[in-house]
Amino acid sequence: MKAQTAERKIPMLDLRLEYERMKEDVDRAIARCLEHQRWIFGPEVRELEEKVGVYLGAGHCVGASSGTEALVLALRSLAIKRGREYFDREDEIITTPFTFTATGDAILRSGATPVFMDIDPATYNIDTAKLKNYLESGPGRTVGLLPVHLYGCPCNMQEIMELARRFDLFVVEDVAQAFGGAFAGRKLGSIADAGAFSFFPSKNLGGFGDGGMLATDDAELAGIARMLIKHGGRDKYNVEHVGYNARLDTLQAAVVLSKLGHIDVLNGRRRAVAGIYSGTLAGMEEAITLPVSPPEGLHVYNQYTIRVRGVAPDGRKTGLRDGAREDLQGHLRRRGVDTMVYYPVPLHKMKLFYGRCVEPCRLDESEQAAKEVLSLPIEPFLPEQAVRHVAGLVREFFTSE
Ligand SMILES: Cc1ncc(COP(=O)(O)O)c(C=O)c1O
Known part of the structure; x- marks a missing residue:
């Protein structure tokens, strides 16, 4: 009996376990896509944006090709809203170094400089006491905060938002690992100026490939992000910004949509x-x-x-x-x-x-x-x-x- 248990293989993650339970819903969602064949901006993308918005209590959601791109879109949209294509190197955005590369990389890609603040050893999230200290004594180059809800553990959003208000900073939540989490009764990703979600397969709301979502209450920010995901223009031939090809795939939206209700x-x-x-x-x-x-x-x-x-x-x-x-x-x-x-x-x-x-x-x-x-x-x-x-x-x- 002991030898039997010792030999049992337990992988870090076996995605088949979830798929088997949801097979009917997921297969039906994929079959629908095969029927309509609208692979780019198919109806599932808008439906997912709307349903995630309702779930989070966020005014606007914009599907993105990954969580990384959702972070970049949030930061670039904030820069563009301030009248600049990118942030400058002098603009500092505070996050922690104990996160996935994409968090810091997104700050660099937005043109700003990442400022790495230490973590609270119990939650692994940004240490808000050290953050407060820095902002009170800092050189005043901080333009925003990028807290990460690491492992799915909520950051103290009350303290973070208070500091943001006091020092006039924007806040983008990295919610890649925390879909459905909440702080003080509010869904993570809907509390700050914007939230960036990932639908990477291993995430708690995962698709069958890369995918992500930007959530915000700010209609202007969402409008800019909508341009950026499709090359930076309101339409193909009226390009205003340096954009990306960063749309959420119809097929991924369909898979995520079929899991969202659960x-x-x-x-x-x-x-x-x-x-x-x-x-x-x-x-x-x-x-x-x-x-x-x-x-x-x-x-x-x-x-x-x-x-x-x-x-x-x-x-x-x-x-x-x-x-x-x-x-x-x-x-x-x-x-x-x-x-x-x-x-x-x-x-x-x-x-x-x-x-x-x-x-x-x-x-x-x-x-x-x-x-x-x-x-x-x-x-x-x-x-x-x-x-x-x-x-x-x-x-x-x-x-x-
Ligand atoms: C904390 C964090 N931020 C950002 C990302 C980037 O998400 P994606 O892999 O969908 O680009 C991830 C996912 O790996 C993550 O764990």
């Missing part, structure tokens, strides 16, 4: 999986740190990420050890369980950002997190038995000699 159930199941992990792994605080959700926030657990400190509760594996995370990862891999490290390298350590970013404070928490975080398999239909098995293997690693 998103609260899917996110609820993710929270249930996270609850089982957290319940089973409780009481090992010295060895691992479990994810937290801010009291006013609704976490959607796009990832269930622990922090591996390498100290056993009974002290057998004592001392913070470099490499403890890799040892645990190896242990799980040998027992057939895949895990991932999001993210091993903070952005300020990447060549792309050398000399092109500002580091206004020490980024110790981001650097420490990059050494310690480990994401365990999570998906809505991961069987409870599998979740308990993974958690049991983690526990076993710290309690065996």
